[in-house]
Structures are given as C-alpha cells and as structure tokens.
Amino acid sequence: MNHNQHYASLPRLESLVLGSASPRRRDLLLQLMPDLAIQVHPADIDESLLGQESGEALVLRLAAAKAAAVIASLPQKLQGSLVLTADTEVVQNGQPLGKPQSPEHAVELLLRLSGQSHQVKTALVLQQGPQRLQRLVTTEVTFRQLSVEEVRAYVATGESADKAGGYGIQGRGAALVASIRGSYTNVVGLPLEAVAELLPQMGYRIF
Numbered sequence: 001m002n003h004n005q006h007y008a009s010l011p012r013l014e015s016l017v018l019g020s021a022s023p024r025r026r027d028l029l030l031q032l033m034p035d036l037a038i039q040v041h042p043a044d045i046d047e048s049l050l051g052q053e054s055g056e057a058l059v060l061r062l063a064a065a066k067a068a069a070v071i072a073s074l075p076q077k078l079q080g081s082l083v084l085t086a087d088t089e090v091v092q093n094g095q096p097l098g099k100p101q102s103p104e105h106a107v108e109l110l111l112r113l114s115g116q117s118h119q120v121k122t123a124l125v126l127q128q129g130p131q132r133l134q135r136l137v138t139t140e141v142t143f144r145q146l147s148v149e150e151v152r153a154y155v156a157t158g159e160s161a162d163k164a165g166g167y168g169i170q171g172r173g174a175a176l177v178a179s180i181r182g183s184y185t186n187v188v189g190l191p192l193e194a195v196a197e198l199l200p201q202m203g204y205r206i207f
Helices: 023-032 055-072 103-113 148-156 172-176 184-188 192-201
Strands: 015-018 037-040 083-092 117-128 131-143 177-181
Touching: 015 023, 023 037, 023 184, 023 192, 055 083, 055 117, 055 131, 083 103, 103 148, 117 184, 117 192, 131 184, 131 192, 148 172, 172 177, 184 192
Parallel strands: 015 037, 015 083
Antiparallel strands: 083 117, 117 131, 131 177
16 A cells, blocks of 8 residues: 555455454454454364474464465455454463363463463464465463462353463453553454554555
8 A cells, every 4th residue: 555545545344254263353353343244264274383383483374374275265256355364372481372172271271371471472464365464463461370269260161261371351361360561452362453554554444
C-alpha cells in the first residue's frame, strides 16, 4: 500500500478465511469487525516440535505452514480470498510448553508457571494471492504464587484443556495472572492491534 493513501479510501474488509478452528480467534475478529463474514477453514498440519526448536521459531514456522496448507486446499469459490492464520505458544526460558496432554500434565505446567514470568508468542500470517505479511507478537505474563490445591481446583474446571500453557486468561484463568506486559488479545490467541496494523498494508480498513 502507498503510505500516502488515506485510510478512509481503503475498502472495509468484508470477509476472510480464518485458517483456525479456535473459537477464541473467531470471537476476537468479530470483536474488531462485527459484520465480518468469516469462513473457518482449519489447516490440517503436523504441529510437532522439530528437534530443539525454540518457541519463537515454532510459531513462525507453523503460522506459515498453516497459511500454505489452507491456501492449497481452498475450494474454488474461496480462492483469492484473504487468509489469516496464526499460531500461539506459551514459552518459558525459550522452550514452548505446548498444550496439556492430560489433567495431571496441566497441573504440572501451571506449577512451572507459578510465581514466574513467561512469554506468550503469536505468529500471524495474512495472505491474499502473492501478497503475504507475517508478524510476531510477544507478551510477557507473570503468574502469582499458586498452591498445588488451587492449581488442581482450577484444572478441575476443565478450562485448561486445549489451551497453550494450560490456562485461559479470558476465562477463569485470569485469577492466576498477576500482571501482563504487552498485548492482552495476544494472550487470548490473536493480537488484534497487529491485525489492525497489517490490514491496511493488505489494502483494507477495519472501521
């Protein structure tokens, strides 16, 4: 986009393909753009860690791989659509913690985070035809000191399942967090300020 081009002259984004099955990402996009028509088209890729891959390298690789997989499998009527993919990881000392495999694993993850700081890293890709933008956003999150009993009680709510690091800041997991530095929506799963910054570069406005 020509940086002299006025925001108001851009067309408002009306639809996109979301390469994610996450209801949180869909809800965040609708928070930003309530009338947006979202086609959910999750990427079917192997998200396993490669060797000693860092959390940052992992999210960048997976967001790009998801974009390629989604674009390759789009039905005819969606070809040429704007595609958004993202990957979020909770990272401690450079290592991605992943999602809990069981309630016991969730307890173990949360006790590792107790009283400590960690990073939530999201890589997102916006692609339409040959035009492609990628962004990495990092938020620092500090947990308060938690007791084993408290962690077990939280895990028993079921909220830990299928969440990076085993907690949801937008839900009851907010009670575990002492402070955050950076983007809150990034911790939920999609940094909206990054989406808002990148969309005009792709030729669209939000408002």
